[in-house]
Amino acid sequence: MDREALRRRHRKAATKGISWFARAARRQATAAAEAAADHEAVSLERQRAEQRQTQQRELDALWQRLLRNDPDVVLATLAEAFEDNEAAAAAVGVADDEVSLLVLVPDTAAVPERRPTTTPAGNLSLKKLTKREAADFYKVVVCGHVLVTVKEAFAVAPALAGARVAAVRVTGDDAYGRPRTEVVLAAHFRRAALDGVQWATADSPTIVTDTSDELVIREGATKALGAIDTSRHEDLATLLAAVDIGELLDQP
Template sequence: MAGFFSVRIAPGLRVSASSRGLRSHIGPRGARLHVGGGGTGVSTGTGPFTYYHPLSGGRRQGSSRSPSAAAGRRRASKAERAAELAAAILRIDGLHRQQFPPARAPVAPVPDTPSRDEVLAELQRQHRGAARWWQWSRRRDASRRARAELPQRWAKIEAATRHTHQLLQGDPDTVLAALAESFEDNDAPVAPVGVEGDEAHLVVLVPGLDAVPSHHPTTTQAGNLSIRRMSKTDRWALYRQLVAGHALVSAREAFAVAPSLEHVSLVVLRDEEDDVYGEPRAAPVLATRLTRATLHGIRWPEVTAWDVIEQVSQDTLLNTWGRAREVRGLDLADEPDLVRLIDAVDLDALDHEIS
């Protein structure tokens, strides 16, 4: 895991990430429990000095019968559960912060293409290997094999060069293919369904509310670790972060992959239970449009995904209900273009990816 960061999840609870992995720190500085990458332990102390004691590892014979050992195991179990919940919340909160290679404008230079003679010379060097200058028969055989391989190698170079030119110039088929390949390993399945000029149209399939934890770690007034049920309002707020996070990370990846794109329009579908015939169903819950220029300069580590959607996206559709702002399906009766966009998606294939 590159770099290091630390995020405050709740009063008395902080999650950090380093090369050792995710680690939760629970309680005040004078009596803090640490769980996750690097093992379980407690630290005590105030001011500039602290003392750390590991809890994991061996124990003395007979200690398993002592009340203090049993209580310690219960605390460790609760701490591990708290760490799991904190990590799940952190993953949702940080979806949109994933980094991609910086996108460049369409004026990016095309890599230099070697000449046919240069390719032949390189193939000859590869086939000759460690042949000495006086090993004439071996060198002649290497040259013969290099000339035989040249047409195939040259065809691949020409195809790659042609693909690069087409991608930079915004050829729709080339951009669609590049996006589809890039999205293959995304957490939420993404289907690129069209490219018009400098704009790509994407459909993203996200999980339902069950993907959001129902409980969260916190501490009591005395500083003890506690796991409590998340309020309905907080849980739906976190779900909106999940929806917005997947939308943003898909758009950012599209801009990084295709330099010709200046706009990305997205429809986010929520995966739902199959219908009575066993066919997959999905409800549209968010439609929005993002522009490359408006994403430049955003302080990604400091803002939430929903902040970005609310402040910089265009033509956003979201249907929330009640005090908790539950995310409900969109009514697209007056949006035939969005309906056609969704209909162009192989929902069965997307649903298979998310499951």
């Protein structure tokens, strides 16, 4: 707070209309103005202190609700955390100490058709990926987005002990212009299982395989991720039904 600015404002208001030659009156008005300014400053400080205390109590209460895994608070916290993710994600529900997540992964077009290499003579070249190589690269992309989403959920909601996540991709629009979707990976992670992971050296498919205690994928002959039959997994069908994929696609 700028106390001097307060004093100038009060002095200007108090001496307005008093002649410069009425020195005694101006001194009296100035003294009263400075006292009023000091009183206002103390009052403002008290108000701000009360506001800080109120805000801190509100934050403390929200923190305690977060630590109790209050569904409303956890879901709101995760929604805010996921807003800037490269792959759109949504927290669908909280039950006890577990959260259900959906992450919208890119389709196979995210993997380039060629990779850099060198010729026997040492010249730079671009080699067309085999179907198996493309499938492996795509799996890295999908598992990477899944792990980023799970790690962020555990980071911002510290009382969560488990996360159930489904990776979903869009395959086009139906006759009504609504996005068609398919689940390509579903997994369950316990927070404790991520402790000690060598994030800098292990690839994402290895981490997903080794740290998840439930993993559902369907791989083709080239190990390409295929669509999981949600009719055989009621929980996945329920999860998909709970999310507006159109809204996720509209996220910046």
